[in-house]
Amino acid sequence: GQxxxxxxxxxxxxxxxxxINCTYQTSGFNGLFWYQQHAGEAPTFLSYNVLDGxxxxxxxxxxxxxxxxxxxxxxxxxxxxDSASYLCAVGSGSARQLTFGSGTQLTVLP
Amino acid sequence: xxxxxxxPRYLITVTGKKLTVTCSQNMNHEYxxxxxxxxxxxxxxxxxxxxxxxxxxxxxxxxYKVSRKEKRNxxxxxxxPSPNQTSLYFCASSPQTGSDEAFFGQxxxxxxx
Numbered sequence: 001g002q003x004x005x006x007x008x009x010x011x012x013x014x015x016x017x018x019x020i021n022c023t024y025q026t027s028g029f030n031g032l033f034w035y036q037q038h039a040g041e042a043p044t045f046l047s048y049n050v051l052d053g054x055x056x057x058x059x060x061x062x063x064x065x066x067x068x069x070x071x072x073x074x075x076x077x078x079x080x081x082d083s084a085s086y087l088c089a090v091g092s093g094s095a096r097q098l099t100f101g102s103g104t105q106l107t108v109l110p
Numbered sequence: 111x112x113x114x115x116x117x118p119r120y121l122i123t124v125t126g127k128k129l130t131v132t133c134s135q136n137m138n139h140e141y142x143x144x145x146x147x148x149x150x151x152x153x154x155x156x157x158x159x160x161x162x163x164x165x166x167x168x169x170x171x172x173x174y175k176v177s178r179k180e181k182r183n184x185x186x187x188x189x190x191p192s193p194n195q196t197s198l199y200f201c202a203s204s205p206q207t208g209s210d211e212a213f214f215g216q217x218x219x220x221x222x223x
């Protein structure tokens with residue numbers, strides 16, 4: 001089976017940088033995703049890593065180390081609208097299923 | 111507009127009364143799945159489908175059924191709902207596999223009393 005761990009809550013200040021960590025244990029790894037979910041809304045795709053290293057997309061970057069079973073999502077120049085839950089998800093198995101962590105609720109303070 | 115559409119958005123029902131939540135996607139995606147989301151537990155997969163007439167159980171399939179008669183539709187059926195199925199449900203589709211970017215429907219908040 002899969003085991004995905006991420007912090008339950010984080011708080012940061014507007015304009016700052018925050019790093020959300022995710023560790024996982026899985027067999028048949030197919031890639032790691034980060035999704036953003038605002039309260040009461042559907043998750044939306046942020047990033048995808050399948051190889052080790054850093055992927056940058058505007059204010060958001062995501063890092064993966066497959067040997068360590070570790071990823072992080074880095075959010076720069078935080079804005080109030082970044083207050084949301086951030087979901088780490090791992091693709092695995094022959095059916096390439098997606099398994100989600102419980103999510104990290106980020107609160108951005110003025 | 112590319113989208114995944116779920117209906118209804120909100121539903122309150124009584125224990126034992128069969129219900130269906132519909133899901134439709136207009137992106138010609140092969141892979142579709144259903145998740146339930148509960149506080150502290152995150153999104154858990156109920157069922158998935160890799161193509162028409164191909165469905166399989168996810169992590170929490172008990173009490174649910176699905177069908178995939180057409181590529182665009184993937185309804186979730188609760189034959190005899192129970193209060194522990196009160197949850198927020200999301201349908202999602204991906205181009206080919208579960209490890210592609212997933213597009214989610216708006217969610218269905220189900221309450222079983």
